[in-house]
Amino acid sequence: MAGIYIHIPFCKQACHYCDFHFSTQLKHKDELVAALLLELQIRRNYLGDAPIDSIYFGGGSPSILPAKDIAQILQYIVNNFEVNNAAEITLEANPDDLNKEKLKAYVQMGINRLSIGIQSFIDRDLIWMNRAHNSAEAKSCIKRAQDIGIENLSVDLIYGLPELSDKEWQENIAIALSHDIPHISSYALTVEEKTALASFINNGKQKPLVEEKTAYQFEILQSVMADNHFIHYEISNFCKEGHYAKHNTAYWKGHSYLGIGPSAHSYNQSTREWNIANNHQYIDQIRRDIIPSTIEILSLENRMNEYLMLSLRTIWGADLNYFEDAFGSANKNILLQKAEDKIKNKWLSNANHKLNITNNGKLMADKIAAELFF
Template sequence: MPGLYLHIPFCKQACHYCNFHFSTSLKYKGELVQALLREMELQRDYLGGATLNTIYFGGGTPSLLSGDELQMIFDQIYRLFPVVAEPEITFEANPDDLTQEKVDILQKSPVNRLSIGIQSFSEEDLRFMNRAHSAEEATTCLKRARDAGFENITIDLIYGSPTTSDAQWTNNLDLFFGFDLPHLSPYCLTVESKTALDHFVKKGKVPPVDEEKASRQFEYLMDAMAARGYEHYEISNFAKPGRHSKHNSSYWLGEPYLGIGPAAHSFNGDTRQWNIANNARYLQTLSEGRLAFELETLTPANRFNEYVMTSLRTQWGCNLAHIQSLPEDFSNHFLASIQRFVAEGQVVRQGDVFTLSRQGKLVADHIAAECFV
């Protein structure tokens, strides 16, 4: 069943590693919310009237929305789209925004899942990343959210940072376990081009990511999560049984979705489109009653490559029967390409299904790329 994604393109400050689309000027936040409402109106038929199963507020920083803005967005969603009786509604929030007042607003809203950008519980890591919150806020916001009644909480953590020692990474995970949350999204620090981190690395002010340390911390993570009963259901996602992110899982399983807001992507099964990643131009075009986006019709090769890349990263794996059902059958190519990884123990074959082994998870992108047509 399809999902709806809303991109809130504002942040208080730029994290050094981030290459998402956002602006640190909040001047046009009110206008942008109005534009989101207009875009929903324009795109109301994109999913062909299908019922929404999930709604996801991402960004940027959705927790910069006021209670009134959030209410207007929900009113518009429920006015324009059919929604299942118990949708999963995820809201990304940063710890420094989760004041008691904001948590109360969220608790009274239809939001039923919080995704909190903790990244680390260490002050040194947070300063290195230029996060807007402190280590203390990282823990207090979790307590506050729990006390307000939010049980369905996931957090993001980053490993592999030059400031994150193995001991600190263990400590971050121990603090996570202390809250007994149902879900964790851990990411390896990546140096994306045109970010401040990229600039610092090129200038020699910061060392490049130590791949060996990152792999060691990832292996520790897999062991620690498995020991506490979490399923490694996607390379960067762990959940207690039955507590997967429904929204993200539907992306990986190829379900259609509508993305609203600057830089948001949409997918209807045949085409993929992405909105202009510029707040001023997004506002301008919507004020003229139109939407600026680029569109790509997926070729059979695109579909195959996307399927291999996303499915191999999940615990459900890559299914030969699905490859054979695609508009062009690349199963012979796939079998020839994946064979050596099976032989080397990086991929496990069970009948028609291919999944990554523990070793394979360390080189997931490489394996997928080697299978592309």
């Protein structure tokens, strides 16, 4: 099992909270697309002959590109990699890009899943975040995608926004659910360094976020999703049975993937590498047949920590039998010792040879995993 991720590093405008790599200048878009194709060619053997089970166009905003650019990249992958017939092919899209023509083109080229960056159905909050769409577009694009036959939809929603009341948050979730969507990714607003939001807070233009409010809105989310029979399969991800995101699940389960494009990460069980987060330098080096990446050779400790970090975020938890086979029984025993106080505090459970984060521990999942690190 393996996946391919393509990073499209362009956005219409910069959302205030975002620290992903993107540019709002599209002037070198064609050179960038050509470089992506070139990188795919240079790295076609990275995954060996592993069949490709998922392809993911992320960003940035892949939907900002003309559909023909996406089709060209996808066609190249299909022609040059062993793509499974049932592969999940996802494209991240913003509501304001999803017109009928683009949606039809996506279906035609084989995109079979859309992850739509809705974030909120409230105009006040969309403006506050500096999103490029409004709430009417957020609702209408879902309907348009479904009418064209794309049923496999995921929407992103953000909670913990300064003005978002608990009641409004419940309404946001209810609106998403009323559209009969099988998958929802929902993230707490966080303040990342070097974002507009961080500078607004630093210069007093914006009050700091309130952690308790975020935690309570996460509780609301968990409870409403459970009432609506969604499976909470990863800290930020909920789905109806049969709609797990294959691509992201493969990340969390430690499968290999090839990441193409500026800032994209790749992983092949023994190394992790990440491309330079600069469009101009990326294009320049790829043209000279150089992969502009930093490579980290993963030590035993790295691999154990990575396994804990990813697996504990999921419903499947950390499998102690797997841990013992892969990393040795001495390390499994050390892990169990480290886990003891967290089990006592009811942040972790240990049952059926699996360590799982409990509902109490979910909002601190990364911290708990970090405290188990080797």
